[in-house]
Amino acid sequence: MLFEIPVVGFAAYSGTGKTTLLVRLLRLFTIQGLRVGIVKHAHHTFEIDHPGKDSYELRQAGASQVLVGSRRRWALMAETPKPPQDALAFYLDHLDRSLLDLVLVEGFKPESIPKIELHRPSLGKPLLYPEDNDIIAVATDSPLVEVPPIPVFDLNDPAVVADFIIDRFKPTRQTDG
Numbered sequence: 001m002l003f004e005i006p007v008v009g010f011a012a013y014s015g016t017g018k019t020t021l022l023v024r025l026l027r028l029f030t031i032q033g034l035r036v037g038i039v040k041h042a043h044h045t046f047e048i049d050h051p052g053k054d055s056y057e058l059r060q061a062g063a064s065q066v067l068v069g070s071r072r073r074w075a076l077m078a079e080t081p082k083p084p085q086d087a088l089a090f091y092l093d094h095l096d097r098s099l100l101d102l103v104l105v106e107g108f109k110p111e112s113i114p115k116i117e118l119h120r121p122s123l124g125k126p127l128l129y130p131e132d133n134d135i136i137a138v139a140t141d142s143p144l145v146e147v148p149p150i151p152v153f154d155l156n157d158p159a160v161v162a163d164f165i166i167d168r169f170k171p172t173r174q175t176d177g
Contacts, residue, residue, distance in 0.1 A: 005037075005097055006169035009105040011135065012118035013125045017155065018106050021118060021139070024158035025165075029102065034171055037100045039091045041107025048077065088113070102171040116164075118155060119144070137164060 010018050022038065029036050049056040049068075055077065059066045065078045076094075084090035088111045095103065105113060109128070117128050119140045129135045129148050137151040138144070139161055144152065153160045165171075 005100050005103055006165075006171050007092065007103045007105060007113050008165055008169060009108060009111065009113045009115035009134075010118060011107075011109045011115045011128055011132065013123060015123060016118045016120050018118055021155065021158060021161070022104055022106055025104065025162050028158060028162040032166075034101045035099055037095050037103045039088065039095070039103060039105045039108070041087075041105075048075065087111075102165070102169070114169075116161065120155070121145075136168070137161075 010022065012018050019040075026036055026038075047056070049059070051057075055066050055068045059077060059079070065076060067074060067076045069075075088105065088108045092103065105111070105115075109115075109132070112134055114136045115132065115134050117132075117135045117138045119125075119127055119138055121140065121142045121144070127138065127144070127148070129138055129150065135150065137153060138148060139153045139155040141155040151164060153164065
């Protein structure tokens with residue numbers, strides 16, 4: 001997948017804390033002046049607008065795309081009756097790369113992108129690492145029985161994870177012009 005901005009995925013079983021870590025990382029990256037985009041996988045049909053809202057009613061009436069805009073933000077809702085073959089590339093193509101220095105991806109485990117695995121041994125799930133060659137590091141909240149030959153970080157220390165991403169992918173603030 002060709003994408004000129006660094007893309008880093010976070011893979012883990014449900015309930016491991018992917019979103020919690022991403023929120024903490026976003027705060028750290030923002031302090032450093034990085035503009036970060038997020039692509040989050042949703043397993044189910046989801047609604048970002050609700051019954052009674054104009055955008056919802058228009059989409060339910062048959063609009064295949066509804067763009068809602070204000071002076072502060074905009075959102076595009078598009079129906080995709082046929083799922084794209086390469087889902088992550090499809091979503092990445094919709095990001096405005098000129099406004100980003102780094103993209104973090106939550107979910108999309110099968111995609112071939114560099115990923116950091118989040119692992120909580122207390123959940124009783126196996127590591128994803130041995131089966132996924134795209135995992136470049138593991139962040140865990142407890143010592144691992146078998147330490148993999150890739151970097152292992154404390155899941156509760158997002159600064160270390162942020163430093164790893166910056167050192168490895170060297171995202172730099174894009175300048176206009």
